[in-house]
Amino acid sequence: MLKRNYKNTNLSISVLGLGCMRLPKINPDKGDIDYEKAQEIIDYAITHGINYFDTAYMYHDGTSEKFLGHALKKYDRSSYFLTTKMPVWMVDTPKDIERIFNDQLEKLQTDYLDFYLLHSLTKEHFKKCKEFKLYDFLSEKKEKGIIRHLGFSFHDTPDVLREICDTYEWDVVQIQLNYLDWEVQDAKQQYEILEQRHIPCIIMEPVRGGALASLCDTSNKIFKAARPDKSIASWAIRYAATLPNVMTVLSGMSTMDQIIDNVNTMTNFEPLNSEDYKTIEKSVAAYKTNITIPCTGCRYCMPCPQGVSIPKIFKLYNEYAISKNKDGYKTSYNKVPESERINNCIACGKCATHCPQSIEIPEKLKTIKNLTEELFAK
Numbered sequence: 001m002l003k004r005n006y007k008n009t010n011l012s013i014s015v016l017g018l019g020c021m022r023l024p025k026i027n028p029d030k031g032d033i034d035y036e037k038a039q040e041i042i043d044y045a046i047t048h049g050i051n052y053f054d055t056a057y058m059y060h061d062g063t064s065e066k067f068l069g070h071a072l073k074k075y076d077r078s079s080y081f082l083t084t085k086m087p088v089w090m091v092d093t094p095k096d097i098e099r100i101f102n103d104q105l106e107k108l109q110t111d112y113l114d115f116y117l118l119h120s121l122t123k124e125h126f127k128k129c130k131e132f133k134l135y136d137f138l139s140e141k142k143e144k145g146i147i148r149h150l151g152f153s154f155h156d157t158p159d160v161l162r163e164i165c166d167t168y169e170w171d172v173v174q175i176q177l178n179y180l181d182w183e184v185q186d187a188k189q190q191y192e193i194l195e196q197r198h199i200p201c202i203i204m205e206p207v208r209g210g211a212l213a214s215l216c217d218t219s220n221k222i223f224k225a226a227r228p229d230k231s232i233a234s235w236a237i238r239y240a241a242t243l244p245n246v247m248t249v250l251s252g253m254s255t256m257d258q259i260i261d262n263v264n265t266m267t268n269f270e271p272l273n274s275e276d277y278k279t280i281e282k283s284v285a286a287y288k289t290n291i292t293i294p295c296t297g298c299r300y301c302m303p304c305p306q307g308v309s310i311p312k313i314f315k316l317y318n319e320y321a322i323s324k325n326k327d328g329y330k331t332s333y334n335k336v337p338e339s340e341r342i343n344n345c346i347a348c349g350k351c352a353t354h355c356p357q358s359i360e361i362p363e364k365l366k367t368i369k370n371l372t373e374e375l376f377a378k
Contacts, residue, residue, distance in 0.1 A: 001014050001266055002016070002241065002266050002269040003051075004246075004247060004248075006149075015241050015246065015247075015249055015266060016249055016251065016265075017202070018045050018052070018251070018252075019055075020064045020068055021056070021252050022253070023041070023067065031060040032060075033060055033064070035071075038067060039071050040256065041253060042068075044256065044259055044260070044263070045263075046079075048267070051080045052081045052083070052250075053072065053083065054084075054250050055068050056119055057084065057104060065084060065104055065107035065108050066108075069108040069110065073109055081114040082108060083113065083115035083117065083202075085118065085119035085120075085153060086116070086134065088119060088121065088128050089120075089125060089128075094132060097134060098137075101141070111146070113147050113148065114149060115149045115150075116138060116147040116149070117152050118134060118135075118138075118152040118153070120155050121164060122156040122160065123160045126160070135150075150171050151173050151202070152173060152174070153173075153175075153202075153204065154175050155176070161190055161193050162193055170199055171199070172200050172247060173199050174204055175190045175202075175204070176203075177190070177203045177240055178236055178239065179236060179239045179284060180284060180322055181205070181323075184322055185323070191245065200247040201247060202247055203250060204250050206236050206239070207237065208323070209252075209324065212232070212236040213231070215287045216286065218286040219284070219286045219287040220283075222282050226276070226279040234261065234264075234265040235279075235280060235283075237249060237251065238271070238272055238276070241269065242271040293318055293359060295315070300355060301351035301354050304345075305350060306344040306346055307344055308345050308365070310351055310361060313365065314368075316336070317329075317364075317371070320371075330376060345362065345365045345366075345369070349361075
C-alpha cells in the first residue's frame, strides 16, 4: 500500500483512505449499516495497509461514527488514523459544540482524534464558525492532545478558500477533486491554493460518487484500449493520488469488489504519465460530448421574448449532466429568478433561428424542464 509521510513527520499515512459515508446498507433507501458486510470491508482495509478512516457526525443518518468505533475497537488505536467532522450547520448555541464533540468521542470509542475537520465550510458556514468561535474551541482541544491535527472540508469558490486558509492556521484541508472537477468545479485552483500554502490535501469524491467508475461507452473504450488490465475507476484514483500535495484519497467503498480493486491500484501504484493524461483528456472530451448541450454561452439567442435565461439554464444543466449532483442542481436552480425559469418558455423558436451551434433550443429546454420537475418531485 502506497503511503506518504504527513509533512516532515514520521506519520506514515496510506494514500488510499476509507471514507465511511457509503458503507454497505441493509436497506438502500435508509442509513442502516449492514454491520457484517461493513466490518468485512474494514478488516480487509486494515489487513491490506489502509490506515486512514474518515467519517462524520451525520453520515448514514448519524450511525457511521458508532459503527466505526465498534469496527475499529479490536485494533491497536495507534495503528490507524481516525478523522471525523463538526457539522457547523447543526450548531445553534455554544453548548451544541461541546455536546456534539463529546458525543463523537463516545461513539468512536476513543479519547483522541488524529484529524478533526470543520465540515463542509462555505462562506456562510465560515461566518458561523467565527460567530461561535469554533476554531478557538477546537484549538483548545488540540492543545490538550484530544485533537492532533485540525482542518476543514470545503465546498465553495477559490476566493472563499483563500479567505479561510488565510484567517487561521490549518493542518489539512479536504477538497473535492477528480479529473472532471479539475476544471468544472475549480478543483485545480483549489489544489494550487493549498499547495502554495503548504497545506496537505485530503481528496474526497475522487470517483465522483461512482460516476467515474463507468462513463459513457466511448469513454470506457478509450480507457480500456489504453490499459485493458485496469478498471475504469482506477484511472480516477490514480489521477488524484499522482498529485504530490495529496495526503490521502478517500474512497467510499461499499462492496468487497470496490475495495479489492482500489487496494490493487494503490498497492501496485503507477503514477500517471504524459500518455495517461492524454488518455484521460480524450475520455473526458468524449464524455462531455455525449451528455452535454454544446452551448458556448455566446448569447445570440437572447433576449428571449418570454424572459427565459437560456444560457444560464443550459449552463446549470451541463454542470448537472457532468456532476450528477442533484442537490447542487436544485440549489442552483432555486437561485434563478422565477421570471427567467424554463416554465416561461412557449416554444416560439425565435432563439433557435439565431443559434450558431444549431441547437434545437426549445426541445432542449423541454427536456430540462422535465428533468427539473422530476428532480424537485423527489
